[in-house]
Amino acid sequence: MHRALPLALAALTLAACSAGDPTGKDARPATVQVADALCRPTPVGRQMTGCYLTLTATADDRLVSVSSPAAGRAEIHESRMESNMMMMQQLRNGLPLPAGEAVELKPGGNHIMLLAVSEPLKAGDTVVLNLTFASSPPVEVTATVGQPALTDSGHASH
Numbered sequence: 060m061h062r063a064l065p066l067a068l069a070a071l072t073l074a075a076c077s078a079g080d081p082t083g084k085d086a087r088p089a090t091v092q093v094a095d096a097l098c099r100p101t102p103v104g105r106q107m108t109g110c111y112l113t114l115t116a117t118a119d120d121r122l123v124s125v126s127s128p129a130a131g132r133a134e135i136h137e138s139r140m141e142s143n144m145m146m147m148q149q150l151r152n153g154l155p156l157p158a159g160e161a162v163e164l165k166p167g168g169n170h171i172m173l174l175a176v177s178e179p180l181k182a183g184d185t186v187v188l189n190l191t192f193a194s195s196p197p198v199e200v201t202a203t204v205g206q207p208a209l210t211d212s213g214h215a216s217h
Contacts, residue, residue, distance in 0.1 A: 089118035096202035131175025
């Protein structure tokens with residue numbers, strides 16, 4: 060009996076250590092999936108352009124920054140109507156990503172701006188975007204350079 064007790068305690072200790080998260084939540088780190096990454100070609104004589112993609116986080120997260128070797132700077136922007144004018148501004152606190160919801164960055168809405176683009180971007184080129192999140196590991200994505208598709212209303216869609 061005295062030998063059985065230490066063995067039973069050891070077995071219980073091992074079981075408790077391998078039982079996982081007692082709250083029942085998944086212990087895997089949060090991740091963000093990226094789809095449909097596209098950057099517009101740079102306009103002639105300009106060194107900036109917009110990039111669009113769809114982000115889906117497994118847990119509540121936030122896109123906090125973007126960088127690209129193709130640009131001196133990259134920012135997360137929002138576009139919105141203000142006094143009948145389309146206004147664009149940087150989202151300095153990043154972009155919220157609610158768990159399980161696809162967040163679309165698209166023309167006329169939230170998007171990524173590449174500034175101080177080092178070489179003109181032409182249709183068919185690719186651009187590397189490095190996305191940094193508040194909780195999830197960083198993601199490197201390769202975006203295609205091209206024009207967003209137009210919707211029936213004639214507006215660019217992604």
